[in-house]
Amino acid sequence: MKRNMKNLLFLTILSTAVFFGCRKDTEIKCKNYVSVHFNNHVSGNDILFDTLAYTNAAGELFSFSILKYYVSHVTLVQDNGNKVELYAHELIDEANELSTFLDRIEIPEGHYTTIEFNLGVDSIHNHSGDQVGDLDPINGMIWTWNTGYIFYKHEGNFISSTSGSAQPLVYHYGTDNGLLSLALPISMHAFNSNHSIRIDFDINKAYGVNGVLIPFTNNNNHQSVSVDDLPWINKMKDNFGQSFGASVFTFE
Amino acid sequence: MKSGLYILIFTAFLASCKPEVEEPVYGTPYTLVIPQGLPNMAIPANNPMTYEGIALGKRLFYDPILSGDNTQSCASCHLQINGFTDPNQFSTGIDGVQGNRNAMPLINLGWQTKFFWDGGANGLESQVLGPITNPIEMHEDLANAIAELSADSDYPSLFKAAFGSEEITSQSIMRAIAQFERTLISGNSKYDKYIRGEVQLTQQELDGLNLFSDMDKGDCVHCHVMGSTFSDFEFRNTGLDSIYTDAGRYLITLNENDRGKFKTPSLRNIELTAPYMHDGRFQTLLECVQHYNTGFHYSQNLDPNLFFATKGRMTIQEMEAIVAFMKTLTDTEFITNPAFH
Known part of the structure; x- marks a missing residue:
């Protein structure tokens, strides 16, 4: 069902793109559009909530009750160095599929080689709750006693490989130190064309597939705001750096 | 060197040409009366004081609707007679749990830039979120507070008068209460x-x-x-x-x-x-x-x-x-x- 929903959304975007696409032989000034989709998965598996269906690199079964994160300053870079910022701050909430499909944006023609974004909220916006939209504190992504946004929030349960009972899992990742800039290579020719860029985010890589192993056992409650959390933030930051990939889909 | 200067001038030109985004100001502008001897108060440009905003903030400050079970308001632990603090060593939240710090008095807040005993909140507006959402204080969910306020017979029109829209947001709650708090000036001892x-x-x-x-x-x-x-x-x-x-x-x-x-x-x-x-x-x-x-x-x-x-x-x-x-x-x-x- 969920897969069908995704396909439906994708088709909607595709058909919208075709509808707005222009022909090169007309006098109408042609335009280029791009939209970005954040596709969250666990080693290629779709995310279903509240089911202990996933196994991390440490061999522990785990689940999701919440998966939300902020991306900021999503920017396309052309081969001549020109940059086009598409989105300032966006909250990606796996429970709200629409939030994973970001708005279609008109872009200048050119050859785009990189998509850049931050995982997290930039330090200028990170320390005030007096904000609207995706940064509205109502989204539950802010520490109110030490004003700052939770950049990545994963809550759920896990079963340790050594004991059979499910325990809660709380990973709240943030702080200015945790802000991560990512730059993913793409190859996208924007000329009278419409594009969709899919950013794949493998949650398992965040916990150590190919990276620093972060087992949940004895390590299941992280709030990012005590000094004890610093080593964890740094490990997670390294892992996040390897957790994202980009693919471009082009429609004339 | 010279080209650097041109870049500077050009940048300055760009900056000056950038259209200033002025937020619409609703309501009747309110000018704070600063007692002799106290410095001028810097009001955030994005939250100018209005009679309507202050009145709304005062009403919210005294309304238990902002707590999880609608039993406590800001004023429950910030009593005017005590300089807007709690005479108890530790305040007790709606779930009967006590904190580990004494409630801070709310006096001359507009001259302060960091709030709470440890300065964890960087502005008066952001500070508002802490006590409302803290599980050991008012333990309210913001979405729930907004739903209750929106269903109230008075609040939507009060928010409209203060901020131009009946749609209640966490931002307008924060800003209204901060406006009221900035009026809590003591300078006549x-x-x-x-x-x-x-x-x-x-x-x-x-x-x-x-x-x-x-x-x-x-x-x-x-x-x-x-x-x-x-x-x-x-x-x-x-x-x-x-x-x-x-x-x-x-x-x-x-x-x-x-x-x-x-x-x-x-x-x-x-x-x-x-x-x-x-x-x-x-x-x-x-x-x-x-x-x-x-x-x-x-x-x-x-x-x-x-x-x-x-x-x-x-x-x-x-x-x-x-x-x-x-x-x-x-x-x-x-x-x-x-x-x-």
Whole structure:
């Protein structure tokens, strides 16, 4: 069902793109559009909530009750160095599929080689709750006693490989130190064309597939705001750096 | 060099051409009356004061609708008669749980930039979120508060009058309460009247005033800056413990030098805001002065002003005079002002 929903959304975007696409032989000034989709998965598996269906690199079964994160300053870079910022701050909430499909944006023609974004909220916006939209504190992504946004929030349960009972899992990742800039290579020719860029985010890589192993056992409650959390933030930051990939889909 | 200058000029030109995004201002502009002796207050450009905003903020401040079970309001733990603090050592939240710090008085907040004892909130607007959502305080979910306010018969029109839209947001709640809080100005104590030449201080109060500033006696003025706010609003370790039970400012900065440091509170209306210190450990002002005379503990982060202070430098009469002076900072107009309740 969920897969069908995704396909439906994708088709909607595709058909919208075709509808707005222009022909090169007309006098109408042609335009280029791009939209970005954040596709969250666990080693290629779709995310279903509240089911202990996933196994991390440490061999522990785990689940999701919440998966939300902020991306900021999503920017396309052309081969001549020109940059086009598409989105300032966006909250990606796996429970709200629409939030994973970001708005279609008109872009200048050119050859785009990189998509850049931050995982997290930039330090200028990170320390005030007096904000609207995706940064509205109502989204539950802010520490109110030490004003700052939770950049990545994963809550759920896990079963340790050594004991059979499910325990809660709380990973709240943030702080200015945790802000991560990512730059993913793409190859996208924007000329009278419409594009969709899919950013794949493998949650398992965040916990150590190919990276620093972060087992949940004895390590299941992280709030990012005590000094004890610093080593964890740094490990997670390294892992996040390897957790994202980009693919471009082009429609004339 | 020259081309660098051109770039600078060009950048300046660009910056000046950038259209300023002015937020629409709704409501009737309100001009704060700043008492003589207090500095001008910087109002955030994105939250200008209006009569409607202040009235809405006041109503929200006193309305238990902002707590999880609609039993407590901001005013439950910030009582005007006590200088908008809680006479209890620790406040009890809606779930019957107590915190571990004394509620802060709400006086002259517009001159402060960091809030809570550890400065964890960077603005008055952001501060509002803390007590409302804290599970051991009002324990409310913001979405729930907004739903309740939106369903109320009065609030949507009050929000519209203040912010131009009936749609209630966490931002408009924060901004309204912050506007009301900025009006909580105290500047008409006996001390203020004395400075304005309207009243005389007693001999004991005058002695206290001098001892308060005397670097070899009270030496209070380093932190409780004389004359206006009576606080530097910095974070200091006042030697309450040699082993810190509450890490204070460290919890926010993660800087070891900030362990056991807390915000310097204003001394205005200090007579009304017992108990004292971040943990409410002292019941009387004399105990506080005694602490700074003989009671403070040495530790790595002890404030240098205390580190170099001589223990036992004041007599009991001198300490009592300082207390008498501090009581001249009581502003009875502030605690009875009908605009605040």
